[in-house]
Amino acid sequence: MDKILTVKKEKLYSFIWTVPIVALIIAGTLIYRSHFNKGPEITLILSKADGIEAGKTAIKALSVNVGKIESISLSPDRNNVVAIARMNPGTDDLIRDDSRFWIQKVRIDRQGVSGLDTLLSGYYIELSPGNSPKPARMFTVLDDPPLATDDRxxxxxxxxxxxxxxxxxxxxxxxxxxxxxxxxxxxxxxxxxxxxxxxxxxxxxxxxxxxxxxxxxxxxxxxxxxxxxxxxxxxxxxxxxxxxxxxxxxxxxxxxxxxxxxxxxxxxxxxxxxxxIVPTYAQNRSLNYIIFLPYPDRGLQAESPVFFKGVQVGVVKKMPYFPENYRIFHDYSKYTAVLISIQQERFEKSSLESIEEIRQDIDNLIRNKNLTASVENMSILTGKKCIDLQSDVDPASANRIVFNAPYHGYQVIPSLDKSLNTIQDDLSRFTHKLATLPMEDLANNVNQLLKNFQNTALEINALTGNINAIAEKLHKENVSQEMLNTLREVQTILGSYSSDSALYRDLSLAVKELNSTLKGVKPVVSKVNEKTNSLVFSYDRQDPVPAGKKENKKK
Amino acid sequence: MRLPAILSLTAALAITAGCSSGTDSIYHYYDLDGFTRQSEDAGSGKPVRINNVTLPDYLDGQSILFQTGPNEVTQTNRNRWIASLGSILSNSLVLRLRKNLPEYSFGESICIQGRDDCPVLQMNVRDFRGIYDGTVHTEFDWQITRGRELVCHGSISRTENQNGDGYDNLVEALNRAWKTSLDDLSGNIRTCLGKLAQEDLKRK
Structure with a gap:
């Protein structure tokens, strides 16, 4: 059998090449993220960098982390601290021209304690995002939170x-x-x-x-x-x-x-x-007049009321009134000028009359009805006084002070010199009251009272005699025996409380029991005083070990 | 899944058990010469009243006073008297005197206080402590009065060595010092009351 030789075609790319490729992808992603996926960089100017640390201190908006301080350095003029911060991506909308930054730390002020969380987390910079369309990259950090963060x-x-x-x-x-x-x-x-x-x-x-x-x-x-x-x-x-x-x-x-x-x-x-807070009156609806007083009245002062027919029509404006260039030691007159203001709004709110019509009415009163000002008591308690304007005063009255010419542009209302008049009036009133006292009736009453007293004294004398008689009678009738019996009974009762009685022993035992109980309670009270929570938590300390005498040990 | 849960539970239990058994919460109570078990007949001799034994506040409790340094004392927490020291000393005083002086009849309510013919013994304990140098110290003042008359008085102070470490030995030393002091007191009382009887005889 012939062997069939098969030739395997070699792969063009080895599997091992995937490792550097993946590494390259990861590195590329990291480089992209670090360079291109960054938030905006902002510069913060701080007065000082207490508690601010580079790489640690966060920037938060409504407790959400939106950035971090990256570096801290001194400003070129060395007056401030410059912190460079990197905001998180997507926070461009937060950092506008009207955004505000402040340091969030523990504060104790009249509104209470705030920022306690920074005790654990450390200081951070709070950002109040702005709404301005204009972006900004440099901000001054406030030392304290802005009081009005909402502009509405x-x-x-x-x-x-x-x-x-x-x-x-x-x-x-x-x-x-x-x-x-x-x-x-x-x-x-x-x-x-x-x-x-x-x-x-x-x-x-x-x-x-x-x-x-x-x-x-x-x-x-x-x-x-x-x-x-x-x-x-x-x-x-x-x-x-x-x-x-x-x-x-x-x-x-x-x-x-x-x-x-x-x-x-x-x-x-x-x-x-x-x-x-006093009502404000329009100046254009007020009329000013001068009155002269023959003596400085301490009870009268600015804002003291001016009455006419029992209605307040104005106030004292200046007391005393010193005109321009007034030289007090060159004024030989015995009168003091007082500036009063008649305020239309006090008595006529609807402004039916014009102020000129009111001026004419007052002029008419001065000329034809003898309008006269006088100082009257308002409160005996405080000594406050007021000015009372009266019409139909006798023009021939010796006390009436009349100045026809205006005084530094102000018309003068005649006034009454009451300095002597008042004393005379008071004296006459007192003598009248004294004269009308029913002296005769009083003397009769006193006489009657003395007679009654004499009778009462006689009756007391008689009563004493009776008591003596009763006492003698009691003695004769051997009442002392009864008294002796009563005393014996008292002695018996008291005997039950003596030191060898059963009651005394019981009481003594009870007191002893109480004493012993209190002794038992005392250490507990002391312990609770020392450590309030000792009733709940055990503070079980070990006792020191007493050592025996060394000489004995040696033996 | 079950095995890790069981293991962690066992570990937690073991830790809890270990922590809870870390402190030994046993208290030791001591008695002077077993006074709680003793009883001595009051006898029918001449009556002598014993008033309550008085002590300073820091002694009259269940803590044992132990001096830990030249200027430092501590009140023990786990080693305690069986009752307040005042009541222990009062009772042991009565029992010891009844035993030592049978010719008299001692008791706390034995005759009426203030009665002219009944002598009254008053004791004020000033010290009753263990000391860091291995000794214990007891000290008290005593006086016998009759009516408004101070018949005789004195002070007895005693220091004894502690024969070994620990509170058993400390209490044993205190007990010894106290008993010896009471024996001395018995002698003094015998002399004092003897003289008083002779004076009474002479008067008669």
């Missing part, structure tokens, strides 16, 4: 002349509900006022109109006014943490219907406290 709301400016300071971050409250934040607080050196920038988010921003009042909520405010003591308290939280409150106070503005909604950067007055 109102940014307002508050001016305060008070030195009471409200710090940035303080809460704005509407009827005790958190309704905004103080963003910034600056002192304006030119105007000498504090300027606060505040943010009121929606929906609270809708509550704000031109009539809204803002005040510093310092807690509890006491004020002693002409109408007595006023106390105003804030919510407990505000008392503790302070802040600013706002509200549309009823009556705060006279024409509340005129209040309009305000736009961003509207300026409001920040009142010192709620009690100092």
């Amino acid at each position: 709301g109102l940014y307002l400016t508050l001016h305060s002349e008070s030195l009471k300071k409200v710090s940035p971050g303080s809460i704005l409250k509407f009827k005790g509900i958190e309704a905004g934040h103080v963003l910034d607080a600056n002192y304006d050196f030119d105007k000498q006022i504090m300027t606060y920038r505040v943010f009121v988010p929606e929906p609270y921003s809708r509550l704000i109109d031109s009539g809204t009042k803002f005040w510093i909520s310092s807690g509890i405010t006491f004020s002693m006014g002409t109408d007595g003591l006023k106390v105003d308290t804030d919510s407990v939280e505000n008392i503790i943490s302070g802040g600013i409150s706002f509200d549309n106070i009823e009556g705060g503005n006279l024409n509340e219907d005129d209040d309009v909604h305000v736009a961003n950067d509207h300026v409001f007055v920040l009142y010192n406290d709620r009690l100092s």
Whole structure:
């Protein structure tokens, strides 16, 4: 048999070549992923790099990792820290021109404790994604979280002349509900006022109109006014943490219907406290007059009311009133000028009359009806005074002070010099009261009282005699024997409590038992005092081993 | 699948058992001269009342006081007296005196307190401890009063060597020191009450 020789054709590619090919594919994929599948690189400027580590510190948006810090270095001017961060792929939409970054760490402030999770995870950088169409690659990292991260709301400016300071971050409250934040607080050196920038988010921003009042909520405010003591308290939280409150106070503005909604950067007055919010009156609906007082009255001051027929028609504007270039030591007059303001809105809200018509009415009253101003007491307790305008005062009255010429452009309302008059009136009233006292009746009553007292004394004497007689009788009738018997009984009862009685022994035993029980309880109490949870967990320590005397051991 | 589960369960049980048996929670209780088992007849001699033995707070408990250094003492946790030390010492005092002085009748409620003709023994224990140098120390003050009269008083202090390591030996040494001290006290009381009887006789 011939052998058939078969020739196997050799394979063109060996199987072994698949290994380098697969390796090449993997390497290629890795190179592609590392170079072409990267997220954007951003530069972050930080004031300092506390707790920030290259390759470790994460960038998070709503607790989702969106990037990582890759390197940290000092800025060329050495004033800041420059951190290069690599964002995850697909995060381009997050890093816009208005995106904000801040360092998230443990914070203890008036709003409580926040960022406790960073104790375990370490600091991270929080990103608040922006909405701007413009992308950005360089950001400044804030040291603290931005107070207003949602722009829907109102940014307002508050001016305060008070030195009471409200710090940035303080809460704005509407009827005790958190309704905004103080963003910034600056002192304006030119105007000498504090300027606060505040943010009121929606929906609270809708509550704000031109009539809204803002005040510093310092807690509890006491004020002693002409109408007595006023106390105003804030919510407990505000008392503790302070802040600013706002509200549309009823009556705060006279024409509340005129209040309009305000736009961003509207300026409001920040009142010192709620009690100092006074209605604002239009200057163009006020008339100013001067009255002269013969002596400085301490009870009268700015904002003291001015009454006409029992209705408040205005207030004292300046007390005393010093005109321009006034030199007090060159004024030889014995009178002090007081500027009062008659405010039309106080007595006539509908503005039926024009202010000129009211001026004519008052002129008419001064000329034809002898309108006269006098200072009256408002409160004996506080010593506050007011000005009362009266018509039909006797023009011949010796106390009436009349100045016909205007004083520095202001018309003068005649006034009454009550300095002497009041004392005379008071004296006459007192003497009248003294004269009308029923002295005769009083004397008769006292006489009657003395007689009654004498009778009572005689009766007491008689009673004492009776008691003596009874005592003697008792003695004679051998009551002492009964007393002796009673004493014996008492002795028997007391005997049952003596130290050799059964009751005493029982008591003694009970006390001993109690004592022993308390002794048993004492170590438990001490142990619980030392370690509160010792009742639950066992703290079973080993006792030291007492060693025997060495000399004995040697023996 | 079952075998690994069984194995891990067994391992967990073994670990738990090992951990739980790691601490020995046995307590040792000690008694002085077996006072709980003893009884001694009060006798019918002259009555002498024994008031409660007083102790400082740190002694009057169930812990044994052990001095571990020149300025350090510890109260034991696992080695304890069978009852509070105050009651143990009170009882052992009564039993020992009844045994040593049968001519008198000792007891805690044997005669009325404050009665003029009944002597009263009062004891204040100041020390009762084991010490790190292998010794034990006991110390107490005593006084006998009758009515408002202080008849006699004294202090007895005793240091004994501990014959071996451990609390058994420590308690044995304390017991020895206490018994010897009570024997000394018995002698003092006999002399004191003897003198008192002679004085009473002279007065009569």
